[in-house]
Amino acid sequence: MPRILFVFGTRPEAIKLCPVIVEMRARSRFDVRVAITGQHRDMLGPILSAFNVVPDYGLDLMHPGQTLTGTMSRFLAALENVLGDARPELVFVQGDTTSTLAGALSAFYARIPVAHVEAGMRTGDAGDPFPEEMNRVVTSRLATLHFAATTGAAENLQNEAIPPGSIAVTGNSGIDAVNYVRDALASGALPGCGLGFLDRRRKLIVVTAHRRESFGEGIDSICRALRRIAARRDVQIVWPVHPNPNVTGPVHAQLSDFPSIHLIEPLAYVPFVDLMRRAYVLVTDSGGIQEEAPSLGKPVIVMRARTERGEGVEAGAARLAGTDEGRIVSEVSWLLDHPEEVAKIGRVGNPYGDGRASARIADFTLQWFDRDRQSADRTAAPAATRA
Ligand code: UD1
Ligand code: UDP
Numbered sequence: 001m002p003r004i005l006f007v008f009g010t011r012p013e014a015i016k017l018c019p020v021i022v023e024m025r026a027r028s029r030f031d032v033r034v035a036i037t038g039q040h041r042d043m044l045g046p047i048l049s050a051f052n053v054v055p056d057y058g059l060d061l062m063h064p065g066q067t068l069t070g071t072m073s074r075f076l077a078a079l080e081n082v083l084g085d086a087r088p089e090l091v092f093v094q095g096d097t098t099s100t101l102a103g104a105l106s107a108f109y110a111r112i113p114v115a116h117v118e119a120g121m122r123t124g125d126a127g128d129p130f131p132e133e134m135n136r137v138v139t140s141r142l143a144t145l146h147f148a149a150t151t152g153a154a155e156n157l158q159n160e161a162i163p164p165g166s167i168a169v170t171g172n173s174g175i176d177a178v179n180y181v182r183d184a185l186a187s188g189a190l191p192g193c194g195l196g197f198l199d200r201r202r203k204l205i206v207v208t209a210h211r212r213e214s215f216g217e218g219i220d221s222i223c224r225a226l227r228r229i230a231a232r233r234d235v236q237i238v239w240p241v242h243p244n245p246n247v248t249g250p251v252h253a254q255l256s257d258f259p260s261i262h263l264i265e266p267l268a269y270v271p272f273v274d275l276m277r278r279a280y281v282l283v284t285d286s287g288g289i290q291e292e293a294p295s296l297g298k299p300v301i302v303m304r305a306r307t308e309r310g311e312g313v314e315a316g317a318a319r320l321a322g323t324d325e326g327r328i329v330s331e332v333s334w335l336l337d338h339p340e341e342v343a344k345i346g347r348v349g350n351p352y353g354d355g356r357a358s359a360r361i362a363d364f365t366l367q368w369f370d371r372d373r374q375s376a377d378r379t380a381a382p383a384a385t386r387a
Helices: 011-027 041-050 068-086 098-109 132-142 151-159 173-187 217-230 245-255 269-278 287-296 310-315 325-337 339-345 357-375
Strands: 003-008 031-036 090-094 114-119 145-148 167-169 203-208 235-240 261-264 281-284 300-302 318-320
Touching: 003 011, 003 068, 003 098, 011 031, 011 041, 011 090, 011 114, 011 173, 011 287, 011 357, 031 068, 041 269, 068 098, 090 098, 098 114, 098 132, 114 132, 114 151, 114 173, 114 357, 145 151, 145 357, 151 167, 167 357, 173 269, 173 287, 173 357, 203 217, 203 269, 217 235, 217 245, 217 261, 217 325, 235 269, 245 261, 269 287, 281 287, 281 325, 287 300, 287 310, 300 325, 310 318, 325 339
Parallel strands: 003 031, 003 090, 090 114, 114 145, 145 167, 203 235, 203 281, 235 261, 281 300, 300 318
Antiparallel strands: none
């Protein structure tokens, strides 16, 4: 059986790779191992247990207030040993984080092919999102297999001379997760978020923010906007605050005294999906939430200047507000005052996936192993650099 190693470390990677791991294990055609970098030590546990994923390697490398260089260097050193022990024939990474790039680069150094899930999204600006845009671009250069969520992402890869035969358009595996949890919550098979303070008479605004390019003035501006929105009597705001100290410090300092703003700890994935289900609007800079929102029929105000997830904007499900105080207030207020438009947005389908991405990823991987076995070329350089 082909030996496959999944390497990941942050919350969104776990949410988007666990369905793929479950699918590959169910096929009984792969020997699947899992290595966790520990980048998000505190937030991964509930996700892994929800999917019954037990890591084979747990690196526990998170440091409070970790820097990009410090994190990357610790990951690379530790992953060299993991790869030496696991000796995988293919390494799976997901997305655009430090764990993603560290997983891809350490595999490349060990001459092990890389499969990149959620490949090909681009803003075209190396500084936004920082460092994620460049992490994703470099991972594409290192990877041999590219799983693009959308045709747009696949086109981006082809425009960078990645061979079409190495790209599969699969949908985003995060949609597999959110659709499953959504349906299980609706049928009562999974318990809800249990947030007893929620007031049914007020429209619920769910907020999250964590992007590095927003630290400082961006976060302050978001807080000012939320104070203005929270002054309305018909709303309540719930913000599960990301544990990054650049977020928790200023957010608690500026918003904890406002009665209709509830700052809470990050929620485990299932309760968070339930919270989003109950929301009137989602206000976020999160990539994953932009993708999940259409599955839940919720509009998203995106607190970023640009997004690599243009499909939601084109479909009318998302609107870009940046971190400008006035823009955030006006976009959210407009939706609060136009429930008929919110209902319309609720009927937009999900452009990021249909819930079957993991199956397509497993199929393509099997085909690749079959093809690759015949050509006996499994440890060659990335396809993009082959002659
Ligand atoms: C990281 C990713 C970002 C991704 C985000 C998802 C990089 C460079 N950034 O940003 O792309 O969108 O995760 O959430 O890879 N912390 C904890 N406990 C945790 C996690 C974080 O306390 O479980 C705190 C620590 O002080 C840590 C800090 O947050 O040092 C920053 O974590 P880090 O992973 O470096 O950056 P994120 O902002 O989480
Ligand atoms: N999420 C969660 N609990 C929370 C906030 C978010 O489980 O309190 C989930 C959310 O549903 C999405 C993912 O975390 O699947 C997004 O992660 P994040 O915003 O940290 O990273 P990004 O997607 O921006 O990289």
